Amino acid sequence: MDPNQQQQQLHVVFLPFLAQGHMIPITDMARLFARHGVKSTIITTPLNAPLFSGKIDRDAQLGLQIRTHVVEFPAAEAGLPEGCENLSRANESFEMVVTFYKSMELLRRPVEELLQQWRPDCLVADFPFHWASESARKLDIPRLYFNATGSFAMCLCECLNRHQPHKRVESDSEPFLLPGLPHEIRVTRGRIPGEFRPEVNDDDPSVKELRDLMLESEVTSYGVVVNSFYELEPGYPEHYKHEMGRKAWFIGPLSLSNKDDMKHKAERGDSAAAIDRHESCLRWLDSKEPNSVIYICFGSIPIPFNADQLREIAAALETLLSRQISFIWVVKKEEWLPEGFEERITEGGKGLVIRGWAPQVLILDHGAIGGFVTHCGWNSTLEGVCAGVPMVTWPLQAEQFLNEKLVTDVLKIGVGVGAEEWSIQERKIIVGREEIQSAITRVMVGEEAEEMRSRARKLKEIAVMANEEGGSSYFDMELLVQELTDLRDKRNNDGCSKS
Numbered sequence: 001m002d003p004n005q006q007q008q009q010l011h012v013v014f015l016p017f018l019a020q021g022h023m024i025p026i027t028d029m030a031r032l033f034a035r036h037g038v039k040s041t042i043i044t045t046p047l048n049a050p051l052f053s054g055k056i057d058r059d060a061q062l063g064l065q066i067r068t069h070v071v072e073f074p075a076a077e078a079g080l081p082e083g084c085e086n087l088s089r090a091n092e093s094f095e096m097v098v099t100f101y102k103s104m105e106l107l108r109r110p111v112e113e114l115l116q117q118w119r120p121d122c123l124v125a126d127f128p129f130h131w132a133s134e135s136a137r138k139l140d141i142p143r144l145y146f147n148a149t150g151s152f153a154m155c156l157c158e159c160l161n162r163h164q165p166h167k168r169v170e171s172d173s174e175p176f177l178l179p180g181l182p183h184e185i186r187v188t189r190g191r192i193p194g195e196f197r198p199e200v201n202d203d204d205p206s207v208k209e210l211r212d213l214m215l216e217s218e219v220t221s222y223g224v225v226v227n228s229f230y231e232l233e234p235g236y237p238e239h240y241k242h243e244m245g246r247k248a249w250f251i252g253p254l255s256l257s258n259k260d261d262m263k264h265k266a267e268r269g270d271s272a273a274a275i276d277r278h279e280s281c282l283r284w285l286d287s288k289e290p291n292s293v294i295y296i297c298f299g300s301i302p303i304p305f306n307a308d309q310l311r312e313i314a315a316a317l318e319t320l321l322s323r324q325i326s327f328i329w330v331v332k333k334e335e336w337l338p339e340g341f342e343e344r345i346t347e348g349g350k351g352l353v354i355r356g357w358a359p360q361v362l363i364l365d366h367g368a369i370g371g372f373v374t375h376c377g378w379n380s381t382l383e384g385v386c387a388g389v390p391m392v393t394w395p396l397q398a399e400q401f402l403n404e405k406l407v408t409d410v411l412k413i414g415v416g417v418g419a420e421e422w423s424i425q426e427r428k429i430i431v432g433r434e435e436i437q438s439a440i441t442r443v444m445v446g447e448e449a450e451e452m453r454s455r456a457r458k459l460k461e462i463a464v465m466a467n468e469e470g471g472s473s474y475f476d477m478e479l480l481v482q483e484l485t486d487l488r489d490k491r492n493n494d495g496c497s498k499s
């Protein structure tokens with residue numbers, strides 16, 4: 001690139017929260033920006049960089065202007081154990097999670113120093129970096145806010161915040177209407193995100209203060225980039241922009257930016273772990289009939305399911321094997337399974353248990369996968385949509401029950417397993433084997449399954465089209481790059497006329 005061109009090139013800095021559910025989409029976003037001619041820099045910490053730097057380095061070798069920059073993470077100063085640099089390592093207790101969120105404040109100084117030095121044209125920062133809008137303002141550049149979830153959940157949360165309907169019900173199981181939304185959506189207090197639940201907020205005022213700071217930074221940011229596409233959340237992007245008054249660009253699903261590149265797909269989220277096992281996993285899938293395998297995974301943050309609950313899942317899966325429904329089940333490395341279970345199901349390649357990190361996107365995209373049991377994390381939800389598979393929804397916490405509503409009630413591409421309330425702290429059986437079996441059977445076989453699969457496949461096609469030239473996400477991305485360029489030019493002109 002000649003020096004003149006280099007000077008003209010827009011430089012965007014990305015600051016992802018230190019959790020896979022955030023680093024994965026932001027890495028894809030930075031790569032998308034680079035493909036639209038932008039110079040992208042991702043700031044992260046030493047132990048997180050290797051989780052995605054392989055694909056960034058490969059992109060850079062192909063000539064894209066993209067790089068990772070590492071800053072030290074002061075875990076000890078934050079009151080965290082040494083090496084605790086990722087949310088997945090900090091979920092031993094609620095207090096530790098809160099400490100981890102608060103520790104993002106400690107990245108402020110090093111990040112601001114880098115911004116001063118680099119003087120980029122825009123900062124895209126995740127929601128826990130509530131100070132980022134102020135940091136960007138000091139340089140007179142826009143801060144774009146990223147929340148990592150969709151507009152459906154963001155609109156529902158804003159509705160809870162504005163109208164507080166959850167405060168007018170008698171119990172956690174009494175349904176109430178969320179007013180003023182494009183659809184008639186009813187939820188219960190047991191299913192809403194933690195920040196609206198009194199038992200989470202009342203004990204520690206600093207939690208509420210932190211949440212308010214994050215909310216405020218969404219409003220005071222220049223605008224919001226959303227990992228979604230207009231057609232997926234009918235009416236909600238418009239509601240988010242016009243009723244809630246946010247400037248927003250819908251540029252997803254970002255997972256599609258990996259297109260058909262097997263290596264990128266296999267490496268998503270944990271280069272080393274997934275690359276080791278993706279080939280054997282694909283070989284196993286190749287031996288199965290189309291739509292005959294259910295994939296079960298509860299996201300990147302280890303879920304403390306108790307032994308009884310694991311036993312219920314295992315029993316359901318073993319019974320389903322006799323009905324020609326096979327499975328891939330992702331469990332934590334140390335998770336305890338019923339005696340002899342792994343030996344029995346591994347024999348003859350009946351089922352597959354993956355301990356640790358699975359190459360999820362690669363698995364979902366395989367023709368043998370007929371359904372997905374998901375906790376409804378937004379990335380997994382989008383990846384299910386992009387693979388065109390119906391889902392069994394098993395939300396556990398955060399905004400996952402809201403995402404479930406979109407999948408089951410609005411898009412009608414999934415069925416709920418019957419999880420009724422937050423269950424992350426309570427180590428009890430949430431869902432029994434019969435319910436699990438029944439929900440999986442509903443999405444895998446029969447007329448209802450075919451109808452859901454057909455809707456899911458249409459949605460997949462629309463998702464792909466949204467990302468192609470002329471599609472809605474492509475269009476929004478072009479608009480965003482143009483707006484950032486105009487802002488940069490205006491800044492430069494104002495600077496010239498002042499001097």
Ligand SMILES: O=c1ccn([C@@H]2O[C@H](COP(=O)(O)OP(=O)(O)O[C@H]3O[C@H](CO)[C@@H](O)[C@H](O)[C@H]3O)[C@@H](O)[C@H]2O)c(=O)[nH]1
Binds near residue numbers: 024356379399
């Ligand atoms: O073995 C695994 C496990 C996960 N993943 C990937 O990890 C990501 C997980 O993201 P998500 O499905 O969103 O789940 P969480 O990691 O639980 O995400 C947190 O962050 C999301 C975005 O804000 C929220 O929607 C969730 O509620 C919150 O739990 C996805 O891209 C998966 O493909 C893998 O590739 N292999």
